[in-house]
Amino acid sequence: MEFDFAEEQPKFLMLMYGLIAFVAVVGGLLLLLDVVPAWFARRREAQLVAAATSGAPLPRRRKPREGLFALFFLLPTLLFLVVGLVVPAIRTTLLSLMDSGSTNWVGLRNYGWLFSEDSIVRVLINTLIWVLLVPLVATAFGLIYAVLVDRARLEALAKSLIFLPMAISFVGASIIWKFVYAYRGDGQEQIGLLNQIVVSLGGEPKQWLLDSPLNTFLLIVIMIWIQAGFAMVVLSAAIKAIPADIVEAARLDGVSPWQMFWQITMPSIRPALIVVVVTLSIGTLKVFDIVRTATNGNYDTSVIASEMYNQAFRYGENGQGSALAVFLFVLVIPIVIYQIRNLRQQREG
Amino acid sequence: MTTATPTVGTGVQATTTTTRVSRVRKRLNSRTATLVSIVIALLWTVPTFGLFISSFRPEDQIKTTGWWTFFSDPQFTLQNYQDVLFGSSSSSGQLASYFINSLAITIPSVLFPTAFAALAAYALAWINFKGRDWLYIAIFALQIVPLQMALVPLLKFFSTGVTVAGVQVLPAWDLVDEQKFAQVWFAHTCFALPFAVFLLHNFIAQLPSDLMEAARVDGATHPKIFRTIVLPLITPALAAFGIFQFLWVWNDLLVALIFAGGGNETAPLTVRLAEMAGTRGNEWQRLTAGAFVSIVVPLIVFLSLQRYFVRGLLAGSVKG
Amino acid sequence: MAFARSRQALAIAGVLGLALGVTACGTGNDKKSSKASSPECAAYEKYQGHDGKKVTIYSSIRDIEADRLAQSWKQFEDCTGIKIDHEGSPEFEAQLPVRVDGGNAPDLAFIPQPGLLKRFVDAGKLKPVGADTKAMAEANYSPDWLKYSTVDGKFYGAPLGSNVKSFVWYSPKMFKDKGWTIPTTWDELIKLSDTIAATGMKPWCAGIESGDATGWPATDWIEDLMLRMTSPEVYDQWTTHGIPFNDPQVAGAVDKAGMILKNEKYVNGGFGNVKSIATTAFGEAGLPITKGKCALHRQASFYANQWPKGTKVAEDGDVFAFYFPAVDPAKGKPVLGGGEFVAAFADRPEVQAVQTYLASGEYANSRAKIGDWVSANKKLDLNNVPNPVDKLSVQILQDPKTVFRFDGSDLMPAAVGAGTFWKGMVSWINGKDTATVLNGIESSWPK
Secondary structure (H helix, E strand, O other), X not given: OOOOHHHHHHHHHXXXXXXXXXXXXXXXXXXXXXXXXXXXXXXXXXXXXXXXXHOOOOOXXXXXXXXXXXXXXXXXXXXXXXXXXXXXXXXXXHHOOEOOOOOOEOXXXXXXXHHHOHHHHHHHHHHHHHHHHHHHHHHHHHHHHHHHHOOOOOHHHHHHHHHHHHHOOHHHHHHHHHHHHOOOOOOOXXXXXXXXXXXXXXXXXXXXHHOOOHHHHHHHHHHHHHHHHHHHHHHHXXXXXXXXXXXXXXXXXXXXXXXXXXXXXXXXXXHHHHHHHHHHHHHHHOOOHHHHHHOOOOOOOOOHHHHHHHHHHHOOXXXXXXXXXXXXXXXXXXXXHHHHHHHHHHHHO | OOOOOOOOOOOOOOOOOOOHHHHHHHHHHHHHHHHHXXXXXXXXXXXXXXXXXXXXXXXXXXHHOOOOHHHHOOOOOXXXXXXXXXXXXXXHHHHHHHHHHHHHHHHHHHHHHHXXXXXXXXXXXXXXXXXXXXXXXXXXXXXXXOHHHHHHHHHHHHHHOEEEOOEEEEOOOOOOHHHHHXXXXXXXXXXXXXXXXXXXXXXXXXXXXXXXXXXXXXXXXXXXXXXXXXXXXXXXXXXXXXXXXXXXXXXXXXXXXXXXXXXXXXXXXXXXXXXXXXXXXXXXXXXXXXXXXXXXXXXXXXXXXXXXXXXXXXXXXXXX | OHHHHHXXXXXXXXXXXXXXXHHHHHHHHHHHHHHHOOHHHHHHHHHOOXXXXXXXXXXXXXXXXXXXXXXXXXXXXXXXXXXEEEEEOOOHHHHHHHHHHOOOOOOEEEEOOHHHHHHHHHOOOOEOOOHHHHHHHHHHOOHHHHHHHXXXXXXXXXXXXXXXXOEEEEOHHHHHHHOOOOOOEHHHHHHHHHHHHHOOOOOEOOOOEEOEOOOHHHHHHHHHHHHHHOOHHHHHHHHOOOXXXXXXXXHHHHHHHHHHHOOOOOOOOOOOOOOHHHHOEOOOOOHXXXXXXXOEEEOOHHHHHHOOOOOOEOXXXXXXXXXXXXXXXXXOEEEEEEXXXXXXXXXXXXXXXXXXXXXXXXXXXXXXXXXXXXXXXXXOOHHHOOOHHHHHHHHHHHOOOEEEEEOHHHHOOHHHHHHHHHHHHHHHHOOOOHHHHHHHHHHHOOO
């Protein structure tokens, strides 16, 4: 265990470069946007003054350059997105029309495979169960908890407890739940908590992950366990953002906590709720680590994303893997449409 | 662990005018509330607690008996932590080195997307330009692109540059050793932006429009509004996103393995922890301790960012 | 590192940095070449002339085993001045294709699946080995081994480490106490199982849970029995899809494995019923032997590393392994095994020098001395193999009577060999019948 600090210096140097770059890019951008319009404004003022003294007609007020501003605000994001996500998305779509080695065009054959494969129906149903249950239950738990511990004593500690699973890596989380679901034969000492509880209540130990469809629900529990922390943090932030005077006024009116929740809290945090549900839905569609580490899709637990990973990365079937990924794009369309409607309402309201 | 949150029970002391009956009801309410929250907290903590206990148990005990037997038959060892922190492999002695790598990877990977997304979200919410709603929807929809699908094209972008019709538009990055951190920052920034824009847009779009109008009438430009009005108001949202991005990057294995490589010059803690399990995954009991070694930093970050989630930020600024 | 520093310096200080970097590199080289003339370097003379060059290697080997690798080629590095940069990844199989497709391929990769190797050859990514490497490999390895890295008549890499999978682990002490003898035929094995079962102990323990590779230990059973019940030629046809996966001969092998694996009287000692095989981690599956709850566990030579600390692995110790007996002794001594191949994505001379060195007897002996390593290299001196199980493995591999075949699931296309075959075996253990499982695997074979 020798630790040579000098060895680490280049890393700190690199980190410093990164931070300098950050300050330069973001600060530079803001400065640029600040200085340039100011300069234009001064020029215009000068023009106005000149026009006023010379008695010439006032120059026509030009339309503010909103679009140009927007472009600069959006520039870094758009650049990164094109390189990191748009190009790959297009590439994936093209690959889904090619064979496993990505050399020949095969038309829609991979999509044909997708729908002719028997197991894929099961995969679709599983994905559906996941995407219906996880956002709903995780949000419900997160919301209840956020409301209950809001302003409670030891709030920070209480929130940390729910947040903890999020901070544990997927490797850690999968080990934790391996422990919970573990099975030892009848008559032997159980090492899994769930079976220990069953046994101490006089039941027979069970191999939880083998029986479909129960196993899918047990895997969903893991996801909920991890994601409730996310819901809780966002919703808690939203609850905190409710203007204090509104809460105070309601309280002075003698509103019960129950009424407070439905009449004040819920309407105020509705946008945050939507964010949470939508984010969890998308995250659930993409979930693959949990299934991969817990069952690797055995015993009818597979979901689209884990199947995609296996096809594209383990089996070298790039075409089929890409077709599954494109299928994910399709599944997100309902959420996108919902989001468009939301946006419209927001603009009108 | 101090927070700026006032430690007031659920409104019991707030009102003195309420009747006795309603006071009793409220106390009952708050008692059930406490009970329910304790039950949830327990449900959520027990599995982690089991792992925590396990991390102090000897290997053969972990693999043959349940962690609760620890209380009747305590067999305590620090061997797992010993293995994780000091290890038997020549590379594992340098855990501090991996810690530094994790920090060097994580900090810029959190800052860049947060700042870029805040700028973009502001433009999408408050600057009028043609097609902004569609642009927002497009960015939103990009969330669904699985990052696994982006690994190969992004790696190509770094290692061979961009060539359009035979003309080299952008050169290869050609980075060595710790310079590869830049690739990881870049990759994490790409993958985080759609969610970041989505989250922050939702917060920024909700700011009261009269606030913006007033500022515009006063002659404030967009950068000025962004800096002086929007940024302070969305601090909780920035903190929330910062936490998630921090966790995501800190716990990431895939992106780091592809873009930083596995050597101790650049690999983060997660890579080291994955190695701890042994080449055939047989030493997984070490991961029990590993999980708690790596959890410390995210927890500190969470607790220290907690204080940004305070009530009344928005209300205060509207009044003042 | 010196190179990295010079790059860094270049970025910071421009010309000054460049000058610094050059001197830094220069001093490093001087030191190495002075050592190259020392007597212990005589053996490395033919690899010299690439002073200061760097070769990157990518593999799935990590932690202590990676240290041993580094140690094994230390002298080579010192004497030749070639710097070997090895990186082990837990996600090797998934990441190698990403790196190669992304234009960031390593110089060398230790590929444990001939199927994966062939995929890279088909994609035109691998370079055939140089003449020196080829000559070295042909001198040191049997044709049985070399054919797995030969695609369309071109040779793409010599084998490196190996393992023997046809082993049954047992407790010599338990056998001695109970008066059991080591079975040498399949019938004796079944008879012994019955004897043990009659004592009330479940004779076999098994486990096929292995994270995202769950199922592989069961495929080893099928492969071992295919090899024993049919012939090596039929085995080759099976792995190359010359016969369909649902051929009656395959079904026969699967059912034979089922005689043990799906027999409630025989399994699963220490864990529970047949189904518990599916959820028992492969690393823990044999441990009940040490607790007297099970007597037999079929697993490869590398299982030696899984026993708890303090377990003596020797013929007169707590645990040891015997050869998984042949079904028909007249057919010789079929052995199932695995190993990795040193494939090259670059053909620079220093890369080929490393490739040649890794195929040599000097390297095999240098690595074997450090321990926990088996190779089919014919130049490997048995006296350099410290561990008894490894010694037994090397003996079997070097035995001219041995008919060696590579792990079939590593030869098949990954969609089957690392996909439906694994998964099929899991659902087979979980209660599905043989025919349904085999039909399912057959229909998944890439067309």
